[in-house]
Amino acid sequence: MPWEPQFETGISQVDIQHRRLFDRLETVGRLAAQQAPYSEAEREEIKRSVYDLEDYSEAHFTLEETLMQENEYPGLEDHIKDHERFTATAKEMLVKLDKVLSADDKEIKSFVRQLYEFLQHWLKHHILVKDHQYVPYIHND
Ligand SMILES: [Fe+2]
Numbered sequence: 001m002p003w004e005p006q007f008e009t010g011i012s013q014v015d016i017q018h019r020r021l022f023d024r025l026e027t028v029g030r031l032a033a034q035q036a037p038y039s040e041a042e043r044e045e046i047k048r049s050v051y052d053l054e055d056y057s058e059a060h061f062t063l064e065e066t067l068m069q070e071n072e073y074p075g076l077e078d079h080i081k082d083h084e085r086f087t088a089t090a091k092e093m094l095v096k097l098d099k100v101l102s103a104d105d106k107e108i109k110s111f112v113r114q115l116y117e118f119l120q121h122w123l124k125h126h127i128l129v130k131d132h133q134y135v136p137y138i139h140n141d
Pocket residue numbers: 064079083126130131
């Protein structure tokens with residue numbers, strides 16, 4: 001799935017970060033589709049993907065929430081709840097990570113699939129819907 005103009009919010013900092021998540025989604029998609037066994041390098045990539053989510057959510061959600069707050073976006077509370085759900089799931093995945101990576105390839109694959117579905121769901125239901133809802137309210141980015 002290529003990056004599409006409909007993903008853009010028009011707020012450049014937000015779009016740069018969304019694109020980073022999108023790239024990560026593509027990497028995870030490749031890892032989810034491939035046949036086992038996973039090489040050492042691929043295991044590293046899986047690890048990096050999960051750690052990246054933590055990094056991403058911290059920096060990105062802070063940016064979005066600051067923009068929404070400064071522009072008095074009325075849907076702020078609801079939006080923050082969505083961000084909190086993402087962060088909680090990302091943390092759960094981080095907790096499971098080491099155990100999964102030392103397990104067999106079948107378990108790794110099922111974990112990578114879950115990660116892929118999670119990111120895809122986020123793109124479709126959060127980035128494409130919720131993030132686009134605040135855009136008309138943002139006047140100082
Ligand atoms: Fe958001």
